[in-house]
Amino acid sequence: MGSKVYFINLRSNSKKNNLSNKLKRLFDSAKLNKILEKGEQTAVKLHFGEKGNHGYIHPVFVRQIVDKIKEYEAKPFLTDTNTLYTGSRTNSVDHLITAIENGFAYSVVGAPIIIADGLFSKNSIEVEVNLKNFDKVKIAGEIFNSNSMIVLSHCKGHALAGFGGAIKNLAMGCATASGKQMQHSDAKPDVIKKKCVGCGICVNWCPKKCIEIIDGKAKIDHDKCIGCGECTTACRLRAIKVQWATNNDVFLEKMAEYAYGAVKNKKEKVGYINFVMNVTPLCDCVPWSDAPIVRDIGVLASLDPVALDKACYDLINNEAPLPNTEINVNINPGEDKFKHIHKNVNPSYIFDYAEKIGLGSKEYEIIEVK
Template sequence: MPSVVYFADFKEKKPFESKEDIIERLFETADIGSVLSDGDLTAVKVHFGEKGCDTYTNPVFVRKITDKIKENKANPFLTDTNTLYSGSRFNSADHLKTAIEHGFGFSVTNAPIIIGGGLREDVFTDVTINKKHFKTVKIAPEICDCDSMVVISHFKGHVVAGFGGAIKNLGMGCATKEGKRDQHRVLQPQIDISLCTGCGRCVEICSFSAPEITDGISVIDSDKCASCGQCVSECPEGAVSFCWEEDIAPFTERISEYALGAVLGKEKKTAYINFLVNITPHCDCASWSDAPIVPDIGILASFDPVAIDTACRDLVNMQAGNTGTHLLCNHKPGEDKFKGTWGYTDADKQLSHGEKIGLGTTDYRLIKI
């Protein structure tokens, strides 16, 4: 049976209707309030954006959602977990500071911020899933302990996963640092010595002291490496990469399995809202924002993370691609925009494996509102 996905198309909005108005109409039409009960502590799972990124979900939009949650007599709090790589969200103090600097303070969003998973290292709950890659997964207690969730995702590209939406927001975003290591461990960065200039950028950014410059070339200690991928995304020469043919599928499958663990027991108490705006090639973990690969499309809502991400993928692929961007090919409507951006990725594996393990279904019915 197909899952319903509600779609507010920006091209068909009502006259003089703002995006905040659209969010309110979508919340009510999709009946997102049905997952909320009186007095619920409701986790609003967001991504506050790495310092330097400016395409994360607008906190003014988040405010509209928290207001609607409060109208349903639930008690919302914004949450995310600390990053595996160094940056402005590596510990809870810096993470909270970044969230405030990006506009997610109480005065804007009407909800407190609780960073999940511990101040520096891991405080986690083991969740049993018994799937292909994991028997148990390490989820932030704040996610496990909440009564309900509204997962707000900015749908965009991703250098390894192909794209990131609700599934990645759950799988990587609700995992603690050790859980993130579990997912990334399958990835092993490799140095192309023909491209490496020994500039030391990888040494500078690595939180685990894995790379060293030896005889003018970077060498990565695999025993120290957490496989977070920061060196891959930030090498100015493109000299660091993963073994795409072997690593991509198991990595994306692991994300889906962690996503399952994040919602286990709360499947009927979780709703998803995906923003198809600022559809950039990179995720919001990057400390920069590139030009969008397609125009803004709209906002979607569902109770199924696989269905909503499938619908988002399809809507992106239906667009004509923006020229002069990181989208190098597949500009025509109907062509795979994420393959055109990151040719080595297999983004659909998130969807197919998510469906296989019972996270949701790729069979959806799109209802325009």
């Protein structure tokens, strides 16, 4: 018998059974209230969506979770971290504007937004994990400082991970920008000389003092560089090249280790809800949303992120693919759709490794909530 994963389908024939009310029953059935205490600050970790993307979780659904947290007298705030890539969520000002334009205004969701890693992703706490790839991980300060956390995740594909759910939301979503860089790449950064103005900000931020200004341009000593990613995020002109290349299995291991670090100080204080709707081939960081690859299935909740993600992954793969999508050949229900789309990735490896390091269990029992 594995971890309990609670499920609601999307069928409805009355006000009592509309999705908003079913979400509230799901919250209670999964006993997510057990992680909450009166008066404590509860982070609602989600993805606000890049501008141009519409696959993210609908703000009205988020409101139902916020209302449940308030019902138990905790104090919810919506949160995410700034991105490593250049887009509409690179810094907190642009990130807040994007979130509000995508529907997450206080008047809609009933909770304030706090970007957890600060204006330029410098609000960082090092968490000791002592795992295979990392001794320490860089977690956004206000996620670390929150008393409890509800993690709301949109299940979809991802170019490097293959599949994205709760584990990816914890790993990338709770990391500072330099932590994201460390997950993505084993390479060391390079300066784009035509963009560099020699301002010296990267010199001041480098923890190993391996950057100097020579002839008006930054130069990185790769022999001293530890690949921490601080310089890539410190440079406001994006004159230091972000490195994305990595071994995919190592990337999945690193994500699992960051997810582990994100919740290490919150034992029995984190709950998870996955929305298996609008299952797009790529994540919500891209400024578009492709056609969903399977029908909308439902919403699942658990206190175990590994069991929850594995259940969602299996449900999606057991579906017949929809026509006219990224899956452009006939594949049978049960075949791995994410591996078909992202051919160089073994998406299920992250479940094995996450279980190995103690993040959760691959074994699950699905319980349908009526």
